Amino acid sequence: MTLLFRSSGFRRISLFAARNCSIDSASRFFIPTFPHIHRRFVQKSSFSSTSSAALLQMTTLRSFPAKSNPSASLQVSEYFHKQSNTWTFIVACSETKEAMIVDPCLEFDVPSGRIGTTSADQIIASSIGMGYRVKYLNETHAHADHITASAYIKERLLAEHGVAASYAIGERIVEVQKIFADVFDWKKESPSFVPDGSGFDKLWKDGDTFSIGNFQFRCLHTPGHTPACVTYVCDDAKVMFGGDTLFHDTFGTARADFPGGSASTLYDSIQKLLALPGDFTLFVGHDYVPGGSQREFLSCSTIGEEREKNVHVGAGKTREEYIKMRTTRDAGLSVPNLLLPSIQVNALCSGKIPQRLVIPVNKL
Numbered sequence: 001m002t003l004l005f006r007s008s009g010f011r012r013i014s015l016f017a018a019r020n021c022s023i024d025s026a027s028r029f030f031i032p033t034f035p036h037i038h039r040r041f042v043q044k045s046s047f048s049s050t051s052s053a054a055l056l057q058m059t060t061l062r063s064f065p066a067k068s069n070p071s072a073s074l075q076v077s078e079y080f081h082k083q084s085n086t087w088t089f090i091v092a093c094s095e096t097k098e099a100m101i102v103d104p105c106l107e108f109d110v111p112s113g114r115i116g117t118t119s120a121d122q123i124i125a126s127s128i129g130m131g132y133r134v135k136y137l138n139e140t141h142a143h144a145d146h147i148t149a150s151a152y153i154k155e156r157l158l159a160e161h162g163v164a165a166s167y168a169i170g171e172r173i174v175e176v177q178k179i180f181a182d183v184f185d186w187k188k189e190s191p192s193f194v195p196d197g198s199g200f201d202k203l204w205k206d207g208d209t210f211s212i213g214n215f216q217f218r219c220l221h222t223p224g225h226t227p228a229c230v231t232y233v234c235d236d237a238k239v240m241f242g243g244d245t246l247f248h249d250t251f252g253t254a255r256a257d258f259p260g261g262s263a264s265t266l267y268d269s270i271q272k273l274l275a276l277p278g279d280f281t282l283f284v285g286h287d288y289v290p291g292g293s294q295r296e297f298l299s300c301s302t303i304g305e306e307r308e309k310n311v312h313v314g315a316g317k318t319r320e321e322y323i324k325m326r327t328t329r330d331a332g333l334s335v336p337n338l339l340l341p342s343i344q345v346n347a348l349c350s351g352k353i354p355q356r357l358v359i360p361v362n363k364l
């Protein structure tokens, strides 16, 4: 398999080696994590001394009335995870209080190998505090820049609040698992591992639907950034959660050079979103303030704004123009700092924290 990343791992590997990690005959370093995620471990974490406000910032509670029933609204609470510039959303039906959580994050401290749950604990507290009953923990994709908190939140919601939420992701996660099982030589780590997505509760097919209270969502496969990217669309409230398919119009689009990614496929997926009505609100997976800009981090824009102003695909940019721009730009990007721990946990471990993390040497 040809991997598109250029090797840039030497600094990280020397860091791990200096911390007495082990190495096996297949040139894989190991970094220990905690055997179980538990709050008592987090008390000792370097993250535990940091206030949750410094890690996760709730910005706005937005309300979107249903076209079919104006007395009901879809409530969207948005949280900005500062360690990874990720937007996490709690999305709920105002009438039934049923909810879903989109893309929650754990913290990870690379030098110590410690997991932090401060942000995830805040998401749980917010959800319970607002009286919500979480039905789904929906990932937009297997993230490469942070470790998902979905499995942790699922476990705590059930154990402490009696809420049984389903952990869901796009069915093409199987392709991501196959790619990275090879990169991590995962059979050595988990001999019984089968890349079939069975660690998740639900694998969304393109066109699948589900309800959050009185609101119906549909799953729109939007591959390109990764093969398994999904956008969750609610036509009744004119809202969608696109993850890394399309960012705020001032920032553009996500990279498409991860293994299994494709600039041309991403362009085609973006066109599916841009074909929706202009008054639909797109909630994005990340925001980064463009160089020189003084603006705040932004969670959303409208499809109309994206069509007109998106710096990468707006104003009628052609497919060829986009592919050239995206490919050139991606060639200059480095591997995300948390790619190896993130993809290992998010894809191969279905969000559960293993006792140790593998660092493959010279594979990327």
Ligand SMILES: [Fe+2]
Pocket (backbone or CB within 6 Å): 141, 142, 143, 144, 145, 225, 244, 254
């Ligand atoms: Fe991503």
